[in-house]
């Protein structure tokens with residue numbers, strides 16, 4: 498039987514509908530509109546698309562968003578100054594600095610400068626630490642979106658073997674952290690570019706998460722029959738979006754799979770809105 502398709506657009510629409518309601522309630526109760534400030538340095542075309550999608554999603558859910566565009570020659574100090582200004586601006590609840598930054602800029606230093614209370618990406622070391630201790634403040638949007646999808650589909654993780662391919666700070670590592678935490682209770686293996694015999698490990702997965710950044714890296718024979726396959730990859734090939742999984746081959750083997758586009762991507766944006774609302778609620782109650 499071919500795999501069932503996990504529809505990220507549909508699930509994210511349901512999540513966004515709830516966010517719209519919660520936002521309207523919050524605005525009615527406080528007079529404050531949750532506000533995301535996005536910072537885009539340079540003119541990378543993919544980043545432009547993502548940032549526009551985020552702005553549109555904010556607007557639809559009743560959140561305010563402002564985009565700060567900086568030229569690619571921006572210096573470290575200029576960018577750091579903008580972050581400081583947004584940190585100090587009480588009307589801004591969430592700050593997102595779109596990655597990747599141009600090569601001459603030190604992304605770690607910039608991300609560390611965002612005050613943890615406005616770090617809606619969940620990248621600040623304080624928020625990473627809180628997540629890994631199981632007392633989260635902001636969860637990183639993509640892994641959180643994946644957990645929401647699994648939950649929505651009634652896919653249980655407890656006691657199952659999850660294999661995550663990729664160990665980046667924004668996807669692979671936090672994905673593994675969420676799957677292994679108490680409550681999710683998966684047994685987790687993390688693979689990366691130095692892992693030997695990745696195929697053999699991937700084939701043991703009940704839940705296989707691909708976050709590699711290589712188009713169609715995961716072949717059909719790397720998937721255990723009946724496994725759930727989550728494709729985080731977004732690769733532009735000949736003007737088309739392709740995931741990190743060979744989708745048509747995987748459909749023949751897996752029990753359920755996320756498509757690209759229309760899978761994890763829309764969930765990432767929904768979780769960003771949720772974090773921005775959460776940030777506004779916290780900042781309002783701290784006044």
Ligand SMILES: NC(=O)C1=CN([C@@H]2O[C@H](COP(=O)(O)OP(=O)(O)OC[C@H]3O[C@@H](n4cnc5c(N)ncnc54)[C@H](OP(=O)(O)O)[C@@H]3O)[C@@H](O)[C@H]2O)C=CC1
Pocket residue numbers: 639662663664665666667668669688689690691692695708709710711729730731732741761762763765
């Ligand atoms: N859907 C969404 O919302 C999002 C999608 N993405 C997409 O997800 C993918 C991954 O993103 P990101 O984590 O930022 O990417 P990175 O490039 O930061 O990380 C890729 C990871 O894959 C590993 N890797 C690379 N080559 C191999 C290989 N041959 N075998 C095994 N492992 C390998 C790397 O290993 P090592 O550490 O050893 O180098 C690294 O850990 C990309 O396609 C990106 O576009 C990203 C963010 C959000």
Ligand SMILES: Nc1nc(=O)c2c([nH]1)NC[C@@H]1CN(c3ccc(C(=O)N[C@@H](CCC(=O)O)C(=O)O)cc3)C=[N+]21
Pocket residue numbers: 546547550593594595596597618638639731738757758759760761762763765766
């Ligand atoms: N500070 C920061 N935070 C991020 O969360 C962040 C980032 N930088 N840099 C880039 C990656 C990538 N990312 C995506 C978000 C949405 C889609 C998305 O909506 N994708 C649609 C298609 C979009 C299209 O058509 O290109 C889909 O998969 O259906 C994809 C990728 C967030 N990232």
